[in-house]
Amino acid sequence: MxxxxxxxxxxxxxxxxxxxxxxxxxxxxxxxxxxxxxxxxxxxxxxxxxxxxxxxxxxxxxRIEKREFVVGDLVLLFNSRLHLFPRKLKSKWTGPFLVTKVLPMVRLSLRIVKEQGSW
The missing domain is CATH 4.10.220 (Light-harvesting Protein)
Structure with a gap:
């Protein structure tokens, strides 16, 4: 054929x-x-x-706001490496932390604040 x-x-x-x-x-x-x-x-x-x-x-x-931190401010720390352990509902922010020293180039020295109580 x-x-x-x-x-x-x-x-x-x-x-x-x-x-x-x-x-x-x-x-x-x-x-x-x-x-x-x-x-x-x-x-x-x-x-x-x-x-x-x-x-x-x-x-x-x-439209980005310039933020200046002073000693004594309470701040949250963003965890950018959280994607290694993906959880949808887990917060990417940890803290609060207390600013103990403000260094040049927007660097901060932080101290962990002990929690007063629980919910």
């Missing part, structure tokens, strides 16, 4: 090209132009998305 389907499709494609008087060169040039336009569109989308991200970062940074 043999199959002549690919030859038949190729023959019909050539027959249609001849019937419609289409030119392979013009069709391939049009396809290359379409691909170039698609590449330009993708590049413009990439540029506009990076511009949008930059504007959103600027917007976010303008």
């Amino acid at each position: 043999s199959c002549h389907l690919p030859v038949e499709l190729k023959h019909k494609a050539m027959w249609v090209m001849k019937m419609l008087n289409l030119d392979w060169g013009a069709a391939s040039n049009q396809m290359l132009n379409d691909l170039n336009m698609l590449d330009e569109f993708r590049l413009k989308a990439y540029e506009s998305s990076s511009l949008y991200k930059e504007m959103m970062k600027r917007y976010h940074d303008q």
Whole structure:
């Protein structure tokens, strides 16, 4: 059993090209132009998305509140390594801690506050 389907499709494609008087060169040039336009569109989308991200970062940074801590403040400590032991309902904040010393570059010296009682 043999199959002549690919030859038949190729023959019909050539027959249609001849019937419609289409030119392979013009069709391939049009396809290359379409691909170039698609590449330009993708590049413009990439540029506009990076511009949008930059504007959103600027917007976010303008609205961040500067926090200054003084000795005696009670603070909570964020545990960024909690994802090693994932628990949905576990709090990522520990504390409270008492600020004992304020160091440069937003560094703090903390001391654990003993809990007064329980709920």
